[in-house]
Amino acid sequence: MSLSLWDSLMLGATAVGALQPLMLIALGVLVGSVFGLLPGLGPVTAIALLLPATLGLPPLPALLVLAGVYYGAQYGGSLPAIVHNQPGEASSVMTSLDGHPLARQGRAGAALTMATVSSFAAGCLGIAVVAALVLPVVSLGLQFGSAERFMLLVVGLMGATVLASGSFLKALAMAVLGILLGLTGWDVHTGTARFVPEALEPLMGRQQGLTDGVGFIALALGFFVVAPVAAELAGLSILAPATGESPAQESPGMDDSPTRAEWRDAVPALLRGTGLGVVLGVVPGGGALLSSLAAYQVEKVASRNRTPPLGEGNLRGVAAPEAANNAGAQTAYLPMLALGLPPNAVMALLLGALGLHAIEPGPSVMKVQPALFWGLLVSMWVGNVLLILLNLPLARWWQPALLRVLRIPRRALLAGLMVACGLGALALGPHGWGVWLVIGLGLLAFVLQRLGCEGVALLLGFVLAPGLEEHLRRALQLSRGDWFVFLERPVSALLLMAAIGLLLVVVLQPGRRGVGR
Template structure:
């Protein structure tokens, strides 16, 4: 922990310097941009599909690809949001409110350039904040005992459950189900097998698949690829549908081609600078909040800008560049700072971070404060790679902006069902690598069917995934704390930090429980 800032940056730059590392970063941001452009997909599906392909890579190269996909999707989602009013990624919804009116005014190029520049600057500032704060958070985390580490994970899990959209009871049920799935298989301390049904041998031929646990890749493919695709094919998807393109859209004069050569003026850029700073600060803060992330950051930043810029002409929602800058800066800043609690404390604040946390586990890296000490190359290499990826995205988006809109229109003409079928085929190929005798395929299909039914019931897979990835850590630290205290549950109240964390968790639950009663009394 005596490493200096300069040594840390040198370590990170050395780790990502080379044709292989740079090529993997470029591949990740390119794939992320494509998935961000396609409405209804986004980084979660892309990362889930790429997880089997990264199993043969070392830890850092695998994370470089997956991380590049995440912030590449944040960039890519703004293009269809501005040009076609069809946000490719959920966090780009707010960008379309002012971006598309600008495109209809023949200024699509100005909106895209502004979105790219604001995303780049906000991302760079947020990465700098992560690098500055990460050692401090890691140092604090290293001082935690077993009880504090257990309660940190509990607070993260409770916070994500409380802040989840929809019914709290459904989110709680999904969290508990995720915890149970994360405990399936061998118990490392007792040597016993847990939650594995007997009698599977006659029709499956073996039980080895479940005794090894429910695979993280199978869970990701089943819940975040197979289930959403099945729901959309069945016409039951709860996601916003992609609106059909109008006839002759390839020649749409205002939204696609004619306005792509425009650029924002210096006066407009200076006027948008305060919105950039506000969006960056708000997004960086909300990125570390459990259940927050890029979507919440972009929504909050746009609403703040509506209040701050209410006297501006044109007003927000009618083609004001501030309405493009604020959400784009916020969602990219939130995407970067989300790495801070995931790397420093092992607490993922959103779905993508939960997937990356699971990817660390696939490469036998224990998430949490020990990553910086035991795997400094992975820790600092991942952080420095974000700067490199943002540079690649800037080079990819600015010079080629005028070509993106026509290419997008051609891509969106691919039949939706053909695209969904291709995703299922890709998921099936990834499942083949998960076990012998087709066990992986059966497991992915079963989890996909479970996810489809739960989605039909209005349950989200996000809480389940968070419960799954945090289950091993929660069990390990709980056992260690009780062993050290000889079974005394008051160990969680003996130290100030653990008592404070326990109060925070209880307070979050009380807020949810008391809120309906307060509304009823009103």
């Protein structure tokens, strides 16, 4: 008998209510806050580095740490964005547009308080939406056959490709490359090695070579740690800190708080940002960044007659993007948990982490491992409570300590990242095979980035490749090789039309067709 929503939440609370899970959540949010604080890093780099360390943990504790890093980074990125105009995380860029002018006026404390409370409120509302919708979405997903599941994954991958910045052709090529890398290795159905030249196999070793497939951890470390560090050392990377005030100079007004009138004025912006984040968080290619951008643009229209205007130190310009990026960060879990469809790079990493622990992503997770499913959901509330305690009552102690992190020499920080990456790579295989694989993938990613190709589309293609292959095989086997099965089933046909519609979006935007940026 299926559990009610309340019973399911109680099951999740029991799973994370012990001391060890709570400590792991606290560790995750603290690490995420630190990585969010450092300009240019953020949750993707942090999760990629921590993936090897979580291999020795059971599935739920591993996911608690990684998930804590994600929403911890959403909070942590606002501190350097407001105080020093150096957004620590991409989704905090919009927060700096009004947060930093407030800090220059001596009201950094008011901006940080508004950012923290908006993040907490929107995060809790976003989690409530996920909890309310997850049961019907999972029930719908369980009714899907292989044809519907295949087309659903195609739509998700196509949506992420269409919404990627830059050239559509480059994004599509990266998605296809990701699928090919995800299918590299032994075919479990035929027992043959795919995409591996026979001449290279003796050089790679029979026990640990490409016939075992391109490891997910190696791909994450190569594309999201080695390549960005190499690009920054070459003076080409987006990791380079934004130009702002020196981190050594602390801004005044850290004890200032918003007035009651300012709180009343900011609540509508907070609610609008939350609503946008809830919707855009589930959109493929969306998530926290797209949510914060959209919320700020909406707020510019809604607050055009306000004084001061947005961009000159209006607390609405802090509340809206912070609420949007945290609501979007929470609702991104809905398609990932319920359907096995990651809407952004962080969810793709978490989906890959499920695979590392031999858990098939998708709606079956709720039935097979309900404690893991609901424990992860409840941990989001726990993480938000820990973060508001970390950011408000304890701000006097921890914020100055984290601000000192910004004074770490950049090259020393990059060296530390590479050392941590190397230690993780050593655990991937004997004879240093993992290190060479990570270096090779990092160099490939560096070249692709120089050509204007994004690694996010490749990552999504990589993690979705096994599901795409499995459901395509199963659908064709059940239909005896009849490709019209994708048109004969109504839901599958509707999803196919959605994929075609996404392609038409590109056709109607000629600037996205070419290979240029």
